[in-house]
Amino acid sequence: MILLAIECSAGPVSAAITQDGKILSSAFSNVKVTHSETLIPMVENVLSAAKLCINDIDCFALANGPGSFTGVRIGIAAVKGMAAPDKKPCCAVSTLLAMAVRFKGENAVICPVMDARRNQVYNALFEAKEGSVSRICEDRALSCEELANELKNINNKIIVCGDGAAVFAPFAEKAQNVYIQKGELGFQNATGVADAAYSMVQSGKTVSPDELNPAYLRLPQAERELKLKHKD
Numbered sequence: 001m002i003l004l005a006i007e008c009s010a011g012p013v014s015a016a017i018t019q020d021g022k023i024l025s026s027a028f029s030n031v032k033v034t035h036s037e038t039l040i041p042m043v044e045n046v047l048s049a050a051k052l053c054i055n056d057i058d059c060f061a062l063a064n065g066p067g068s069f070t071g072v073r074i075g076i077a078a079v080k081g082m083a084a085p086d087k088k089p090c091c092a093v094s095t096l097l098a099m100a101v102r103f104k105g106e107n108a109v110i111c112p113v114m115d116a117r118r119n120q121v122y123n124a125l126f127e128a129k130e131g132s133v134s135r136i137c138e139d140r141a142l143s144c145e146e147l148a149n150e151l152k153n154i155n156n157k158i159i160v161c162g163d164g165a166a167v168f169a170p171f172a173e174k175a176q177n178v179y180i181q182k183g184e185l186g187f188q189n190a191t192g193v194a195d196a197a198y199s200m201v202q203s204g205k206t207v208s209p210d211e212l213n214p215a216y217l218r219l220p221q222a223e224r225e226l227k228l229k230h231k232d
Contacts, residue, residue: 001019001198002018002024002056002058003017003019003058003059003061003091004017004046004057004059004060004082005017005018005062005093005197006062006063006078006193007062007063007075007098007188007189007193008063009063009065009066009067009068009072009095009114010071010187011032012028012030012189013029013030013042013071014027014029014189016191016193016194017046017050017052017194018194018195023191024049025046025050026046027046028184028189030187035075039074039075040078059089059091060079060082060083060088060089060209061090061091061193062075062090062092062193063093063094063188063190064092064094064095064213065214065217066094066114066116066122066141066216067114067122072214073214079212080209084209088209089208090207090211091197091201091205091207092212093193093197094124094139094196095122095188096123096139097124097126097196098189098195098196099188099189100112100161101133101195102185102191103133103159104128104131104195106128106159107130107156108127108156108157108179109126109157110126110127110133110159110161111123111125111147111151111159111160111161111178112161112162113160113165113167114162114188115163116164119143119145119167120141120142120143122140122141122164122217123139123140123147123164124137124138124140125137128159144171147168148171148172151172151175152175155177158175159181160172160178160180160181161181162186162187163187163188165180166180
């Protein structure tokens with residue numbers, strides 16, 4: 001099975017092609033250019049590198065949130081556009097799960113965090129053990145202080161990753177067992193989306209292109225402000 005995965009839920013954008021779970025080609029960019037400009041050319045490049053065309057793809061996957069409202073929408077629109085003509089199956093992968101599976105070789109609690117502004121993060125907790133990752137809690141939005149207090153009760157090694165790691169780091173600086181992941185592994189990446197999606201395909205957890213929906217966790221800022229005005 002050949003799978004094409006994309007990740008544009010935050011600042012970086014990436015794409016990856018795998019065959020039966022093995023990476024054939026991948027690309028990653030973290031420059032300040034809108035995903036609408038960079039994503040499709042990147043997909044074309046990874047297809048070319050793998051010597052494939054879009055018709056060779058058996059399944060499409062993307063990180064459908066939480067994350068940037070604009071980024072997630074761009075990703076969903078791109079996957080629908082590629083998958084819909086032949087009604088190819090799709091996988092909607094939690095952005096947080098996609099980050100966590102990249103650490104499945106660890107023996108630790110994986111704590112992906114994405115910056116949700118105002119000292120808040122999107123987060124979920126996972127246990128990495130014996131080459132697999134299991135979910136401890138559902139995706140959620142909470143304050144950095146709340147998350148730091150929760151982590152105090154975990155005795156195992158904790159790996160914090162994601163674009164919210166720098167925001168969260170000051171709240172966990174006194175914790176001896178918290179490790180803030182830096183470098184390439186600290187960012188969201190389509191290789192993680194592909195890994196998680198491959199397991200979903202094996203479990204029969206695919207959807208049609210029409211069924212792809214974002215998982216925002218909270219309303220976009222414009223809608224939140226509108227609700228506040230209505231309350232007044």
